[in-house]
Amino acid sequence: MPMIEIHNVNKWYGDFHVLKNINETVEKGEVLVICGPSGSGKSTLVRCVNRLEEIDQGEILIEGKNIHAKDQDINQLRAEIGIVFQQFNLYPHLTVLRNITLAPMKVKKIPRDEAEATALALLERVGIGNQAHKYPVELSGGQQQRVAIARALAMKPKIMLFDEPTSALDPEMINEVLNVMKDLAREGMTMLCVTHEMGFAREVADRVIFMDHGEILERGTPEHFFTSPQHERTKAFLKEIL
Amino acid sequence: MEHFWQWFSGLFANWGVVWNNFDYLLVGAYPQGPLGGLAMSIVMAVIGIFGAFWIGLAAGLMRISKRPWLSWPALIYIEIIRGTPLLMVIFWFYFFAPLLMNQSVPETESAIAAFIVFTGAYIAEIVRAGVLAIPKGQMEAARGSGLSHTQAMVHIILPQALRNMIPSFVNQFVSLTKDTSLAMIINVNELTLAARHVYTRTMKAPMEIFLTIALLYFAICWVLTAFSRRLERSMARYQARTSHDR
Ligand SMILES: Nc1ncnc2c1ncn2[C@@H]1O[C@H](COP(=O)(O)OP(=O)(O)OP(=O)(O)O)[C@@H](O)[C@H]1O
Ligand SMILES: [Mg+2]
Numbered sequence: 001m002p003m004i005e006i007h008n009v010n011k012w013y014g015d016f017h018v019l020k021n022i023n024e025t026v027e028k029g030e031v032l033v034i035c036g037p038s039g040s041g042k043s044t045l046v047r048c049v050n051r052l053e054e055i056d057q058g059e060i061l062i063e064g065k066n067i068h069a070k071d072q073d074i075n076q077l078r079a080e081i082g083i084v085f086q087q088f089n090l091y092p093h094l095t096v097l098r099n100i101t102l103a104p105m106k107v108k109k110i111p112r113d114e115a116e117a118t119a120l121a122l123l124e125r126v127g128i129g130n131q132a133h134k135y136p137v138e139l140s141g142g143q144q145q146r147v148a149i150a151r152a153l154a155m156k157p158k159i160m161l162f163d164e165p166t167s168a169l170d171p172e173m174i175n176e177v178l179n180v181m182k183d184l185a186r187e188g189m190t191m192l193c194v195t196h197e198m199g200f201a202r203e204v205a206d207r208v209i210f211m212d213h214g215e216i217l218e219r220g221t222p223e224h225f226f227t228s229p230q231h232e233r234t235k236a237f238l239k240e241i242l
Numbered sequence: 243m244e245h246f247w248q249w250f251s252g253l254f255a256n257w258g259v260v261w262n263n264f265d266y267l268l269v270g271a272y273p274q275g276p277l278g279g280l281a282m283s284i285v286m287a288v289i290g291i292f293g294a295f296w297i298g299l300a301a302g303l304m305r306i307s308k309r310p311w312l313s314w315p316a317l318i319y320i321e322i323i324r325g326t327p328l329l330m331v332i333f334w335f336y337f338f339a340p341l342l343m344n345q346s347v348p349e350t351e352s353a354i355a356a357f358i359v360f361t362g363a364y365i366a367e368i369v370r371a372g373v374l375a376i377p378k379g380q381m382e383a384a385r386g387s388g389l390s391h392t393q394a395m396v397h398i399i400l401p402q403a404l405r406n407m408i409p410s411f412v413n414q415f416v417s418l419t420k421d422t423s424l425a426m427i428i429n430v431n432e433l434t435l436a437a438r439h440v441y442t443r444t445m446k447a448p449m450e451i452f453l454t455i456a457l458l459y460f461a462i463c464w465v466l467t468a469f470s471r472r473l474e475r476s477m478a479r480y481q482a483r484t485s486h487d488r
Binding site for chain 2: 050052075076078079082083085087089090091092093102103106107108148151152155
């Protein structure tokens, strides 16, 4: 059974048709990269997968379960899907450690010492094991984003969503975040990544989709995508970012 | 020179009135009789601000709710109170509370109730603005990790919002401390009424008496304002550091 199935999804903001008949399937352990120009609906699509946005038509299934069903427990669903934002969105009033342990303790009722042990191990894994007791503002952008990834991983999610995780970073910090994401991909995490980091896409993506004006215009392996794009707009887009 | 000394000793004698009644201005007839004076003003302001905090927190959160049956009552409460002089609210409670409760309500209690309801409306607006000022990404990150709306409010939004609101709360407390003087109108023995008692009893030194209570109000408000400034400065630092995070 596929991890994520998106069937005929349509969504409007008022009159604005932001997602147009989206169909996509992501298998367990697959890494899907979503790219496209600004305003094309990439963030909206990703946010529909954990129901931060509602859809108007169609359905999204996670392991066969319709997550936009009325009786779906939304918090239960989100506990299994990690999300990482462009702006990190760490909680500034909590230490790095508390940022990571909060959801496991409150949502999954994991005891504090166990949650802290997990958090410290995750921080170690993303390369900032010695920063646990600092506040987010005391860290660099790249470190903050790695904390955000650790925070999402602390819930032991089945799926990780990334919405332009490196776009707000200074160039010299991009790789430290991408490396963490690459490790995750290699460990078999199912990932949806909105990113324009084409090196990342080449290296770890199983498939790339290109969105424009709310539609998926082009899809294929990174190989196909970079060497023989079919659509004019894909070619124009690639020319711009490469 | 002789005139000066006459004038000066007269002044001295009159300050004596203040001196002799200073304890009455500070605490009323306490401990033999009921509490009054400055202590009563402070007691009313402190109980008032704590009560108003809870009412204001509830009303402010209701006001930003998407559910009309929560937001409408809060909106009506806030708008009515903000369009009404405090003195009027004091009268409402003084005249209507006994009718409603079908028993007499002591003046002090009805004044405190009026302060709570009045200040609560202003606190509600502070809470509303404070919560709306927290970047949207905070709620999204919290909900995205599986926290319920209530959990996100309690653990993420309110701790940040309330911290930013502290200077505004202190300002409300300063206003309320001064406004407690209005309670004299329904015969609550707070600082202003105590001063009048002293004057009517002695028929001396009105200038000195009222100058003294003005200084007492000023001293309290000054201390609170200075405290608030310091908080604001440390808040500004905290915000400057967190803006980086947006
Ligand atoms: N809450 C909203 N209400 C109305 N319109 C919205 C809302 N959120 C997004 N939009 C619009 O929907 C369109 C798609 O937005 P979305 O954020 O999904 O684009 P994106 O592909 O992620 O762009 P970017 O690369 O700039 O992040 C944009 O034109 C945006 O203005
Ligand atoms: Mg986006």
